[in-house]
Amino acid sequence: MTPARRSLLKLLAAAPVATAPLAVPPARASAAASAEIPADPTSGIVKPLPPELFTLRGTNAETRLSAFRDTGFHTPTDRFFVRNHTSTPRIDPDTWGLTVWGSGLRGGPVRFTLADLRALPAVSRDVAIECAGNGRSYFTSQQGETVAGTAWTLGAIGVARWRGARLADVLRRAGIGSHAVDVLPRGLDGEYVTAGVNLGRVRRPLPVAKALDDVIVAYEMNGAPLPPDHGFPARLVVPSWIGIASIKWLGDIEVGDRPLHSPWNTDYYRLFGPGQPPEGSAPLTRQTIKSAFDLDPGATFAPRRHQHLTGRSWSGRAPVVRVEVSTDGGAHWRPAHLKDPARRGSWVRWSVPWQPGRGGSTELLARATDAAGTTQPARTPHNTQGYLFDAVVRVPVTIG
CATH class of the missing domain: 2.60.40.650 (Immunoglobulin-like)
Incomplete structure (x- = not known):
């Protein structure tokens, strides 16, 4: 366990995970919103996971490399890998909303429905989503080194055509100010518990410069509404960055007038080890x-x-x-x-x-x-x- 991890777990054990102010309660997934049942109850993943297409890795499903062979440029949705911290939530699109709030706005919180997002100018982009740990198993099998985490080969990647609204348009409609520094999107999947510590829902900040550049709030994947496992009803798509930045099942986005933090940019998704400072490298951004x-x-x-x-x-x-x-x-x-x-x-x-x-x-x-x-x-x-x-x-x- 790294020094940063030890200190973070002590901090989280002593205090509740930060949430939105009481005036802006986080959106919630509805347990009865869908009749879809996970295809594999042990993984919590909804879509079928035939062994000729996927290798199950706990709550995750890696695409077998041979499954790419007869595909085109875009990865078919039924072959796209799944990276979940907990299980796929089922969300009612009629009651779902995305709340944008925080000290980096000029006014109070703003809530967007799915219809509101669809009313904004739409863009379509061909973007790869790739887990930061893709290829992790080769540290051990090829380099003889011990590492922690899911033992992906190279199938934790897929390329899809994503369609949605520019995050920049959402933030500007919400009244982002020139004093804003970071935005912190948070998902609606279950709270993540590790080593007995509740880290809360998955969330990771983006600098405003990236958020206003090429990020989209996607509601379609390969010409159809997002499937449950891939973020329905809306998710972020952050081109060229590690997959954790592309938060699924968006519930709220905090806009801060100062740097924002979460376990996913302090304890995780930094480089720890030889040649790195005790607190780890700077938070990881671009893929390799x-x-x-x-x-x-x-x-x-x-x-x-x-x-x-x-x-x-x-x-x-x-x-x-x-x-x-x-x-x-x-x-x-x-x-x-x-x-x-x-x-x-x-x-x-x-x-x-x-x-x-x-x-x-x-x-x-x-x-x-x-x-x-x-x-x-x-x-x-x-x-x-x-x-x-x-x-x-x-x-x-x-x-x-």
């Missing part, structure tokens, strides 16, 4: 660079038969402009064909032909370079919570 093949580790290929390897690469810093692939464990590299134009906040699909030799085993590797000049390294510096793994992943396969 990664590549993944559209196949599961251990796949088998027939010898001397032409294959078409496919995959996708992405970077939170800048669009991916080059991908190289090795089919002999990194001894030789060749460029992959990019199937999509370079885009910020999303991924690019790629392909490369391959004719395996005689039977045996090998490792497939893919490494990306983005427009900022960042190339995936051979190793990611260790951090105790296993965030932002960006090293080239070695994928073992069998020929025979």
Whole structure:
């Protein structure tokens, strides 16, 4: 346990979690708002989770990499990974409302209904949502290092077309002032309890500069209303940033005239470990660079038969402009064909032909370079919570 975690848990154990003033009670999910029953009661996830598409990880569901192979640029909603701290709430859209409040407004709190959001100018954006711990398991399996957290491979990511209102328009309609510093969105999922301490509902602040830039309050995903597991009736979509910033099931947004804090930017989602200060790094923002093949580790290929390897690469810093692939464990590299134009906040699909030799085993590797000049390294510096793994992943396969 890090020093920051120890101090935070002591603080939270001694005092209640901060909430909105009594004049602005937080919105609540209705337990009887929907007849939908979780497909997997142990996970609390509503949608079906067939094993050929997902790997269950507690309250989370990771998309199997092979499930991407026959998809297009957008991840089908039924294959999109699920990251939940507790379980998916069922919310009545007719009684739901989003309350914007706080010292950073020029006036009092403002409540938006779903109809109010839909009445604002709508935008559609192709954006990747990716957990900060995506790739975490490779710290252990590939680098031999111990880390805490869900043992994701590389399937805690998906790209969807999100439609909604600009968060900037919502904040301006609510009367955000020039003195505002941070906004703190909070979800309507259940309060998160860890180590016997109630951390409250999931919430994480955004600086005003980001909130007024490219963030949207989404109410549609891939041309349909948000499904329950992905934030119905409204969620944030924060391009290029770690997934925790894209709060699901929005209930309220505090606008502060000073920096705002929560466990999700103090104890979690910072880098702790070698080379970091005792309180950890600055709160994590942008995602890192990664590549993944559209196949599961251990796949088998027939010898001397032409294959078409496919995959996708992405970077939170800048669009991916080059991908190289090795089919002999990194001894030789060749460029992959990019199937999509370079885009910020999303991924690019790629392909490369391959004719395996005689039977045996090998490792497939893919490494990306983005427009900022960042190339995936051979190793990611260790951090105790296993965030932002960006090293080239070695994928073992069998020929025979």
